[in-house]
Amino acid sequence: MEPLSFISDMLRPRSVAVIGASARLGSRGFHIWRAVSASSGIVNIWPVNPKYKYVGETRCYATVDAIPAQIDLAVVAVERRRFPEVIRSLAKKKPRFVLFAPQEEGLLSDKSEIAELLDQAHTLGMRVVGPNSIGFMMPHLGINASYWPKLPSPGNIAVAAHSGMVATSLVDQMQATGLGFACVVDVGLEMDIRLADLVDSFAADRSVRVIALHVEALRDPRRFYSAVRAASELKPIVILHAGGEAGFAADRIASARFDCDAGEDAAFEALCRQAGAIRVKRFEDFCAAVAAFASARRSNGRRTAVIANNAGFAGIAAEAAANNHLLIEGFSTKTTAQLHALRPLARVPNNPLVLGPSATPEQIRDSLEIVLQDPSIDNVLVALAPGPMASCDPTFELLAQSSIKTVKPVAAAWISEQLTASVRQQIASVPDSKLIATRSLEDAATGLGMLVRRNATNNAKRLPFEATRWRLAPEALATLRAICTEALAEGRHTLNALETASFLSAAGFTTVPCRLVRTLEEALDAAAALHYPVALKTVALGMTRRTEAGLVFLHIAGREELTEAWAKLADNLVQGAPLAQPEGILVEKMLDHGPEREFRMSIRYDAVLGPVIEYAAAGLFGRFKGNACSAIPPLPLPEALSLVSSIESAQALDAFRGLPPVNRLLMALALCRLSDLAEALPAIREIRLEPVVPFESQISVLDGSISLYDAPLAPERGFPHLVVEAAPIEDVEPFEPKPGQRFVVRALLEEDFERLKQFIAALSDKSYYLRFHSSVRISDERIAAFCRLDYSREGAWVATETDEHGSERFCAVARWHITEESQTAEFGVVVRDDRQRLGLARRLMHKIETEALEAGQTTLVGYVLNGNAAMDGLMSALGFTIGKAPEHMGSEVNRWSKPLAASGTPIMAP
Numbered sequence: 001m002e003p004l005s006f007i008s009d010m011l012r013p014r015s016v017a018v019i020g021a022s023a024r025l026g027s028r029g030f031h032i033w034r035a036v037s038a039s040s041g042i043v044n045i046w047p048v049n050p051k052y053k054y055v056g057e058t059r060c061y062a063t064v065d066a067i068p069a070q071i072d073l074a075v076v077a078v079e080r081r082r083f084p085e086v087i088r089s090l091a092k093k094k095p096r097f098v099l100f101a102p103q104e105e106g107l108l109s110d111k112s113e114i115a116e117l118l119d120q121a122h123t124l125g126m127r128v129v130g131p132n133s134i135g136f137m138m139p140h141l142g143i144n145a146s147y148w149p150k151l152p153s154p155g156n157i158a159v160a161a162h163s164g165m166v167a168t169s170l171v172d173q174m175q176a177t178g179l180g181f182a183c184v185v186d187v188g189l190e191m192d193i194r195l196a197d198l199v200d201s202f203a204a205d206r207s208v209r210v211i212a213l214h215v216e217a218l219r220d221p222r223r224f225y226s227a228v229r230a231a232s233e234l235k236p237i238v239i240l241h242a243g244g245e246a247g248f249a250a251d252r253i254a255s256a257r258f259d260c261d262a263g264e265d266a267a268f269e270a271l272c273r274q275a276g277a278i279r280v281k282r283f284e285d286f287c288a289a290v291a292a293f294a295s296a297r298r299s300n301g302r303r304t305a306v307i308a309n310n311a312g313f314a315g316i317a318a319e320a321a322a323n324n325h326l327l328i329e330g331f332s333t334k335t336t337a338q339l340h341a342l343r344p345l346a347r348v349p350n351n352p353l354v355l356g357p358s359a360t361p362e363q364i365r366d367s368l369e370i371v372l373q374d375p376s377i378d379n380v381l382v383a384l385a386p387g388p389m390a391s392c393d394p395t396f397e398l399l400a401q402s403s404i405k406t407v408k409p410v411a412a413a414w415i416s417e418q419l420t421a422s423v424r425q426q427i428a429s430v431p432d433s434k435l436i437a438t439r440s441l442e443d444a445a446t447g448l449g450m451l452v453r454r455n456a457t458n459n460a461k462r463l464p465f466e467a468t469r470w471r472l473a474p475e476a477l478a479t480l481r482a483i484c485t486e487a488l489a490e491g492r493h494t495l496n497a498l499e500t501a502s503f504l505s506a507a508g509f510t511t512v513p514c515r516l517v518r519t520l521e522e523a524l525d526a527a528a529a530l531h532y533p534v535a536l537k538t539v540a541l542g543m544t545r546r547t548e549a550g551l552v553f554l555h556i557a558g559r560e561e562l563t564e565a566w567a568k569l570a571d572n573l574v575q576g577a578p579l580a581q582p583e584g585i586l587v588e589k590m591l592d593h594g595p596e597r598e599f600r601m602s603i604r605y606d607a608v609l610g611p612v613i614e615y616a617a618a619g620l621f622g623r624f625k626g627n628a629c630s631a632i633p634p635l636p637l638p639e640a641l642s643l644v645s646s647i648e649s650a651q652a653l654d655a656f657r658g659l660p661p662v663n664r665l666l667m668a669l670a671l672c673r674l675s676d677l678a679e680a681l682p683a684i685r686e687i688r689l690e691p692v693v694p695f696e697s698q699i700s701v702l703d704g705s706i707s708l709y710d711a712p713l714a715p716e717r718g719f720p721h722l723v724v725e726a727a728p729i730e731d732v733e734p735f736e737p738k739p740g741q742r743f744v745v746r747a748l749l750e751e752d753f754e755r756l757k758q759f760i761a762a763l764s765d766k767s768y769y770l771r772f773h774s775s776v777r778i779s780d781e782r783i784a785a786f787c788r789l790d791y792s793r794e795g796a797w798v799a800t801e802t803d804e805h806g807s808e809r810f811c812a813v814a815r816w817h818i819t820e821e822s823q824t825a826e827f828g829v830v831v832r833d834d835r836q837r838l839g840l841a842r843r844l845m846h847k848i849e850t851e852a853l854e855a856g857q858t859t860l861v862g863y864v865l866n867g868n869a870a871m872d873g874l875m876s877a878l879g880f881t882i883g884k885a886p887e888h889m890g891s892e893v894n895r896w897s898k899p900l901a902a903s904g905t906p907i908m909a910p
Contacts, residue, residue, distance in 0.1 A: 377408070509673065514586050538551035
């Protein structure tokens with residue numbers, strides 16, 4: 001993570017040189033110079049072009065060296081072939097940032113050429129925006145270092161885009177409804193300064209309410225995920241990414257521009273969802289979501305009221321609301337009575353509320369305010385259609401005024417291009433308007449739906465964990481790695497049937513009884529031992545689609561059927577797969593189940609995001625749209641539970657046709673097991689379990705295949721094979737400060753909520769106050785958040801012991817996380833009162849120092865209250881230096897800091 005001050009300095013240059021500034025209309029140098037020269041927030045501006053003595057009324061310099069002062073930002077708007085020459089010309093001035101904005105016909109695409117430019121710039125200490133960027137804008141500061149001729153209105157929207165045209169189109173759309181921007185950045189090819197850097201900066205910027213990102217490809221998926229996840233805890237993030245039906249077209253665009261794949265759409269969707277962002281595929285949805293979140297309103301539920309001046313559009317609005325999973329339910333008795341008194345009509349007011357084309361602006365406003373007072377309504381959608389008796393002016397001004405008085409979201413659509421100018425003027429007359437205004441009913445409903453979706457996501461994150469997930473034991477991992485090692489040693493990258501069964505059994509999956517046979521006699525004996533009915537399946541390495549080839553026979557009820565099936569299978573093998581090298585025939589016990597309860601669980605490899613967990617309906621049902629979903633490991637149990645219920649076939653898990661309901665937790669735990677395998681075994685290329693059949697008390701795997709590739713069988717530190725860093729669950733250290741007193745140091749995990757809660761509750765008031773600097777006990781939601789770690793930017797370790805009942809108890813907890821300061825991490829540590837002075841804090845400090853250093857941090861800091869003598873003594877003993885804490889913390893807090901050195905002696909407990 002870059003220090004936030006670095007991005008802030010880039011976006012707030014005091015002095016700008018435009019190299020290639022031009023008076024020639026149509027050139028990029030002309031457009032950029034026009035924007036820069038009109039920027040009130042830039043103190044010094046210098047055009048550089050040997051062809052001119054003046055550009056407009058500003059003196060033009062022939063060379064960069066002739067500029068009389070230091071340069072913060074150099075904007076390069078010359079032909080691509082001159083880029084190396086320009087970089088060399090900056091050697092003396094050495095601006096901190098260089099923005100490459102070449103002419104359209106000279107866009108950079110050659111990877112080696114770009115790498116050479118970056119190397120030259122970094123050698124001189126310069127950072128690069130782009131290349132192929134058309135710049136950035138900071139409207140509230142009056143800074144425009146871009147191709148755009150005019151700054152948009154200041155506001156609370158921050159945009160970072162791979163395409164400048166997507167960004168400017170969003171600006172145009174939002175300006176039409178009176179919304180403004182805090183920052184707009186075109187990152188171009190994102191070769192140096194990344195989207196993740198900007199997301200971190202936007203997250204810390206209090207003027208930013210919503211972050212809008214346009215993503216064509218992921219340069220650094222882990223950093224992107226980590227930044228988006230951290231920012232989404234603070235403010236909504238909307239990501240526009242073409243995919244799904246775009247298919248290979250998206251890959252071609254990404255390959256041509258970024259020299260990388262776009263990745264699988266389902267995997268990208270999963271990454272955004274797990275990071276807490278809202279992902280959209282359509283530009284219209286992008287605009288609707290950004291407008292909704294810019295309103296600074298939160299939705300507390302799905303219950304939505306529709307108010308319209310026309311019955312036809314009331315119905316259309318209701319359908320649009322339903323398409324976005326909003327509920328249209330009746331008003332309360334009190335609301336109904338107030339609406340009837342306001343506008344007595346023959347019909348009783350109901351939801352949707354049709355006021356009629358003759359309703360005055362004041363009646364529409366008053367109706368809205370009555371509905372907003374109804375406790376059974378969470379959101380309001382207003383549909384206003386033009387007509388000879390309908391008046392738009394000043395309806396939207398009144399609606400905007402009403403939107404300020406409520407905390408509930410209000411969306412309004414005017415459904416007429418001719419009214420756009422009037423609507424914009426009306427909304428602009430209400431500076432603090434919170435109205436979500438769109439020209440389309442569908443967009444208005446989409447915006448409200450996005451608010452509801454984010455609210456549901458945030459509420460789910462706050463919930464503590466109610467169940468404990470299953471983890472792979474060290475003995476099981478050893479068995480799994482031994483199976484894979486044997487196969488790879490023989491030059492095989494696919495496990496055979498018996499190896500697959502052993503692997504799945506060691507991983508905790510329930511498999512059906514089976515035997516591998518090679519003759520009919522062996523098959524008859526195996527079937528008799530397993531008891532009919534049985535299935536016959538041909539086993540051959542690398543063979544797929546066995547059912548279509550006639551190499552699988554199911555529901556064999558007796559010896560005669562088995563003999564007949566054996567003959568047909570042998571014939572089909574010769575006719576349909578003459579080149580196959582079968583290892584034998586698998587005789588399996590048939591389990592009684594229906595096809596509607598067959599599912600597929602798998603690990604597959606994505607070229608961009610690595611291992612991906614897939615959950616889908618099996619067989620014919622799996623081919624229907626909406627019957628498959630994906631997730632990125634590591635997979636938290638709540639996410640797994642959500643996955644189980646997200647596909648259309650999830651309805652089959654409920655009780656129906658005499659079948660008992662399925663325990664969805666078991667299905668979720670099975671997905672978590674797959675996630676554990678993806679984390680622990682980088683050599684896994686694919687695991688495909690199909691069909692997986694849920695029963696009332698167990699999940700059975702009827703068939704499976706496992707393929708490997710040449711990679712380590714144990715993860716490297718930091719889990720580089722994953723896009724999301726996992727918890728180091730295998731890093732477990734026994735610790736005995738005294739004979740017979742045994743502790744274990746391990747990582748804090750998501751399922752540790754109850755143990756952490758009990759640990760914090762057991763702290764004395766004094767210990768609690770010294771650690772948390774407050775006497776107010778933290779909520780369950782905060783404790784749950786402590787357990788949900790992003791290990792690429794934070795970590796937590798615990799010292800545990802086992803009590804007389806065999807239960808694990810926490811004795812000490814230490815945590816570190818990165819800060820806004822450059823390469824600086826902050827720590828906290830606390831020890832249970834009855835386990836102090838045993839060296840536990842020292843031991844945990846060693847772990848977090850090592851981990852923070854490996855994460856690229858160079859300084860570790862902690863804030864300790866005056867009077868905490870034990871902590872002051874520990875800090876001094878560990879080589880920390882005391883200093884003054886920031887003013888906002890007060891004079892009673894001291895700042896202890898220590899430089900982290902890779903060559904330093906490890907800190908060990910005495």
